[in-house]
Every structure is written in structure tokens, then in C-alpha cells.
Amino acid sequence: MKWALVGASTIAKDYVIAAIRAQAGHHVHSLVSGSAERGAAYAAENDIPNSGTDLDAALADSEVGAVYISTTNEKHFPQAMAAIEAGKHVLCEKPLAMTLEDAVTMVRAAEAAGVTFGTNHHLRCSGSHRAIRALVADGRIGRVLSMRIFHAVHLPPHLQGWRINDAGAGGGVIPDITVHDADVTRFILGEDPLNVAALMAASGMGEGVEDSAMSVWSMPSGAMVMTHESFTHPFAGSGLEVHGSEGSIFASGVMTQQPVGEIELVTSSGREPISFSKHDLYTQGLADFAAAIRGEGQPAATGWDGVKSLAVAHAVRASAGSGRREDVDYGGAP
């Protein structure tokens, strides 16, 4: 399987190129960048044999079977639609699109074309999140009462750019991190938030976009979810907790790109450390995607998962803007 990368991005360079190459028979064949010069330098640095600025030409290459899109957020929709139209399998970065309508259109187009479409939500690929999900599903904490996600980080200088100053490119902590927390919540609890009440702020980094958000989500089961996302917290650390009628799960350091962190289950029997697989998150995501292309299962996060995480993020921003609780509109997603 030969891949075209759309976007000379940090995430591809740091994680996804290696994750593609870790799959037997998968190769990174070409790169499309908005700049011929930057694309050529990036391709040379990352041993990618072909680079250019013409997306249509890259998609016309019959050797290419799959496309990974990791440009800034406003470009995902037209690029994904072009790739789907060309009959390629598509792994698209989150958030899938700027609007829910566009995200739904992409996913429906992929279904109609019969290509595999995935959203690169990495956290549900981690051993830690899969272990937490299994604890909940196995009833180890009884009925889930609440969940808290601590995802306030310090955005490193090399990633600040469009994320902190360009709303048109999809900047802001809500499209960047709240989408992940929405996906994590849905993955671990197995249900979709009904409505949200949120606040957002610019706390020192955001220039015209929010750099911090806090929200509370109500779930169909009656459970409540509290999340905190930020770009401005150097020492907060990350984690999540799930509290149930028979126990609590405490996971620290698990809202990250690395296979790290610690999980503890607390019940009436005492405190129990929970071990989990320390595999690479992105390699797992690509393994699941490659299997889906072969007809074995689905991508770790499907297109509809990407639609739903975007829907929750939009409700959070709407609530923070209106000052009211907002229902989540999933745009007809199944």
C-alpha cells in the first residue's frame, strides 16, 4: 500500500510517517505541500521519494492507495473530498472539518465510494485508554457516575503558530484538544454527550481564539463529565478519572502522545495498580487502519467518530459563547 501525505506537518514527521512504515507492505510514496521548496526539503528530510504542490496530480497517481491528511484544519474538507473522489482510502486528522455539515459530507462520500475512512484520534489507540475502557465495560466500578478529564498542557513554541492566532485555520484549544476529550469520553463510556455547559478564555497565549476551556457534559445514562483543556499550563500534568458506584479509576499522565502514565483502581478491596500495554499509539492506529483496508474490522476511530467528536466540540464553543447549556447536534450521525 503506497501512501500520499497531504501536509508537510509536524505530526506526520514526529509520529505518523514512522507508524505507516511500521505496517508490513506500507510505504510513504509522495508528499503534497503548499510550498514546493518546503515540501522538497521535508520530503528529503523524511526519505519521501516524491513531492509536489499539485494534489490532483498526487491523487492521479495510480500507485497511491491511501492518503493521510494533516494540513491545517480548514483544508481537511476539500482535500479529503478530492481523495475520496479519486478512490483513495483516507486517514484524516482531527478535527475532520470546520463545520459539522462538511464532516458529515466527507464521511457519507467515503461510504458511497466504498473507501476506508478513519479519524486520527490517537488516544483511543493507547494501552491505557483501552485498559480503562475494559475496566468500565467489565463492571469493575459498577454504575458510572462521573468522569473528569484533565487535559491542560503547555503548547510548545514550535506548535503555537496557527493554533493560537488563526481562527480561519481552525485555531483554538476547543478544535485542538476538546475534540480529543470528546472522543475519549465516548470511547470509555460508550455513550454520546447529550448537552454541554462550558466556559472558555484566553489566558495568555490565545490571540483572537480561546486557549482554555472548561465544560460539563451530561450523558444519556445520567453520568456527568467534566473536562478541562488548555494551552497555557506548564505544570498541570494530565489525567482522567472515572467514578462509579463500586469503584474509581485514577489515571495520571495518560492524555499524551506517548505510551506512558499510571492507572489505579480503587474499590472496597483496596487500591490495585492496573497494568497496560505500552505500545506506540500511532502505530496501533495505523495497524487498525491497515486492517480495515484489508476488510478486517474498522479504523480505531471511524469517520462517524470524527463527526461526533467535532459535534461535541462545536457544542462546547457554542455554549461558551452563548452562556447557555447547548444540546449536541450530531448532524444525523448513526
Ligand code: NDP
Ligand atoms: P503544523 O503546523 O506542523 O503543519 C500544518 C501545516 O502547516 C502543514 O500542512 C504545512 O503546510 C504548514 N507548515 C508547516 N511548517 C511550516 C512553515 N515552516 N511555514 C509555513 N507553513 C508551514 O501542524 P501539526 O502537525 O501540529 O497539525 C496538523 C494537523 O494535525 C492539524 O489538523 C492538527 O489538529 C492535527 N494534529 C493531530 C494530532 C493527533 O495526535 N491526532 C497531534 C497534532 C496535530 P503545507 O502542507 O502546505 O506545507
